[in-house]
Amino acid sequence: AQSVTQPDIHITVSEGASLELRCNYSYGATPYLFWYVQSPGQGLQLLLKYFSGDTLVQGIKGFEAEFKRSQSSFNLRKPSVHWSDAAEYFCALSGGYNKLIFGAGTRLAVHP
């Protein structure tokens, strides 16, 4: 079955600290992988995506993610978090033209 698991429902970090949000997936082949960010009441903003090639993907706002096939993971990282990064983060996968399957999301809080 195709699925996305985000094990952390809620994470709190201090401003300036590093961040890693976990994402594990289940899929029959190598999927297309995405990270989206959503502020309260807003739409979905694409942070980055992985299709193939280099397993370390750079995105907007200083985020990066690493695809690890052996661990079925696609964790999102940022070396230094800013207060404006507080939001909900969703990992998602698709098979190409297929529907996107989303994880449950991780809510990030940033302490000053």
Place this chain on the structure above:
Amino acid sequence: EPEVTQTPSHQVTQMGQEVILRCVPISNHLYFYWYRQILGQKVEFLVSFYNNEISEKSEIFDDQFSVERPDGSNFTLKIRSTKLEDSAMYFCASVGRPGELFFGEGSRLTVL
């Protein structure tokens, strides 16, 4: 950058009323989707549409839901008789190349 546009941005309706949410996908895209996000929850797939017919639908997409692309540009989601639990953000998306999915900003539906 091309974008998917959705109207209305917010609609309030009475339970039992019909609602139509509209989406204008990116002009050369062929695959279209509707997703739903209940407040505080994850984004859920509703339906995909290709070649003027539904290609896949979720168990959420029951008989009270319908989609159509009446004029080759608009892609609509109709909820025939709204229930309280239909209150959610509804996102439209379109795909051009595999994995290149664009979301609209969403339509917030409030059912009273």
